[in-house]
Amino acid sequence: ENDLHNLELLREEWEVGRQLCDVLKVLKDATIHFSHANVPNLAMVIPAIDKIDDVFTGIVHDMELSAGIRSAVQLEKQKLNCYYSATDASHVYHIAMILHPRHKLKYFECAAWPDEWINEAQHIPEDKFDHSYVQCMDGNPSISGSPDASRLSTPSLSLVNGGNKEVCYLLYDYNYATLSVE
Structure with a gap:
């Protein structure tokens, strides 16, 4: 009677929505993690970016996911790389990583930096x-x-x-x- 049936999502559209939720979870988790008052510090920025990049890389190569999702994530990876490059422009991030008792140079070695x-x-x-x-x-x-x-x-x-x-x-x-x- 309201003619809303033609606006109903198709099964494929629901699947894309589910995939999008999975993609956004890593960003939600990072946001929640950095939102805690006593938790965030500079030494956590680079590992967080690396984690997000790893997840996004897996998504981009997952052929079972929607092409639209993979394309959007590829664009987001490019933006993430801009942020990562910005950490190189400021020595503060490297100093924080090296002076952090859990990271020091080991993080860079484990991340396979040259x-x-x-x-x-x-x-x-x-x-x-x-x-x-x-x-x-x-x-x-x-x-x-x-x-x-x-x-x-x-x-x-x-x-x-x-x-x-x-x-x-x-x-x-x-x-x-x-x-x-x-």
């Missing part, structure tokens, strides 16, 4: 430390505000112990000893 990229990522916090903090501790009490600062002499991270990752671990332990880490 050795050249891992080495470059390792040098980012070392270079930032050398540039921003060592000069503040090399006997300039006016910068540090400590009367004993003139006696401090902190060697460059790239020079200590060959610049290896243990130095970064020690730096992390020293700087973040008061934080509660899971």
Whole structure:
């Protein structure tokens, strides 16, 4: 009587809707995860993007899914790669990953980053430390505000112990000893 039967979804359309729900689940899970007040931090961004990309890659190659769903996910992967590239533009993400007690360089190794990229990522916090903090501790009490600062002499991270990752671990332990880490 309302002529709404012609608007009823077909079985194939319901299937596309179900597939879309499955596709959107990974995004919903990431949104919920990052929405918790005590949970999100920078070190979680790269693994989250990698997880979403892995799921999307599987979807793009799943020939049982609708061609429209696969095409939409392929476009979304391109957008996701733009966001991932933006993390490379900011050293903050790499520093957060390397200083995170669960990740350090292991995450990059497990993600099969080329050795050249891992080495470059390792040098980012070392270079930032050398540039921003060592000069503040090399006997300039006016910068540090400590009367004993003139006696401090902190060697460059790239020079200590060959610049290896243990130095970064020690730096992390020293700087973040008061934080509660899971």
